[in-house]
Amino acid sequence: MERRKFIRNTGLAAALGAASPFSFGQARQARPQEGFTLDYAPHLGMFKGSAGDDPLDQLRFMADAGFRSFEDNGMPNRPVAMQEAMARVMMERGLRMGVFVAHAIYWDKPNLASGDPALREEFLEEIRAAVDVARRVNAKWMTVVPGHLDLRRDMGHQTASVVESLRQAADILEPHGLVMVLEPLNFRDHPGMFLSGSAQAYEICRAVNSPACKILFDIYHQQIQEGNLIPNIGACWDEIAYFQIGDNPGRKEPTTGEINYANVFRYLLGRGYNGILGMEHGNSMEGTPGEEAVIQAYKSVDP
Template sequence: MMNKNVQISRRNFTKGVLASSFGLAASGVSFQATSTEKKSENGAFTMKFAPHVNHFKNLAGNNILDQIRYAHDMGFRAWEDNRMPNRFEKEQQAIGDLLAKLGMEMGVFVAYGDFKNPIFAGNRLDHFDKRSVDKKQVKAMLTKKMEQAVEISKRCGAKWCTIVPGTIDLTLPVEYQTKNVVENLSYMAEVCEKSGLVMVLEPLNYQNHPNCFLTRISQAYEICKMVDSASCKILDDLYHQQITEGNLIQNMADAWDEIAYIQIGDVPGRKEPGTGEINYNNIMTWLHKQGYNGIIGAEHGIKNKGVDGEKDLIQAYRSIDVTIKTHG
């Protein structure tokens, strides 16, 4: 639990944010709101931004439940936790229960991510050993991982889980690698379909994650079409895609029917919006016009340290949130 001083600071800061919103509304200029004007009165964001674990550790303390409560007080209606599988089952359940109580949605957690081995592309458990090809063993391992992910999702209330399908396999032509990836994802999708959990494939940039098989939105789109399952979609992390290919809005438009989840971070630096070159105001406007009501994960660091940096993070999201205009 937070100490008295932290609680006072939290209450004062909340009042400041709300006062700012009320002042804008009274002046007749644009103000932050969700899909209903009533919700704007409590400071809720229009877009479903999802802070990540420890984004508010200085403002709310180290307890993850306190961080979630604080995020809700600041207007966030979603939450992310990549490392959810590493938490004890009781903690997963407690997080899910709290999110449900607060009316917040759980975002993605990483169900499987391999950055060293051609598990999917080459059916190899060890990239150093060319003889380690074992389709049955890979299928069994991935199936078990997804069965575990389904149980985790039930406890924490998640609808999506991230999949990073390993590295490239230089011993195979890219077409055969793609075939292997599609086959392995199909096995995993069969497990997810029974529960409604959706795997979201995350293309990663070559600077932070060299040699990964999946790097581009168009590539992920092709794979999802080949898997042909409602449980296999795209996670479009705009930080990665700005580095890899740019043309962010057009790429989203071209792959829109397969995109189920968005994450953001600015370039360069992978910090909060407004610290780099990406025009997130235009992107949020486009997403809103598309009718996107899904989660936008804040998978990035914070530019400035401490309490001030965390307050800056909140204001960064206020500045890119979609606004509606009042007349009077």
């Protein structure tokens, strides 16, 4: 994923009783006529040239362009008033909320793989705070990256530590119907990460054994990490809850690289996938022509 290091927002520790007036899935009821067969989710900034700087206007533009979902890695760091305003616009325009990043990612030192009780509690506190964010913006899924490898520990011990942390997180999320999605990251862009492959993510989800812990299959990352996309998606199918998109090389919109997204999307449709596919990539061209190119690219590969 392309993200900065997220600093925990102390304002997210609002009481769990302050629930959002929105219920999961409600946002889909008012959506306009669908422009795509699959449910692709842009992010803020992707259509800034066309819609302007205001996040709310960008959401309206996405809905007018035929998109019916939206994702925002940095949602927990936005002011509560903005979160609530974005939730209202999504509700009004029929946009479903996709993932946000649930915790600060340790890029260069181990945290969950270390087994350190203090780092585990830090992670769990962020998961508790993420429940409030999810309620506020009508979200169901949140991204979790377990962090860096602990090179001083055996891989089996690291895995056991990660699984235990995720089990405790799942106990927090399950009562709220929320799902953390584990994202494997590729070795080239993010060297040294504990979680890198789809089979590893599958094994961990099986070990956690909770509906609150599933896989985020980022097609860009896994093309670099392992390739063999459609067979690997099929092998992990029962544990995948979310997809993200980006072509390789370049991490831009489909049709700009080597991935045959038309075939991949046709496969997902054939399997009955009706979840979100996050557009976690840049635009290959700048300005409004580049933004129109993104929309046209998705129209060309949508099954």
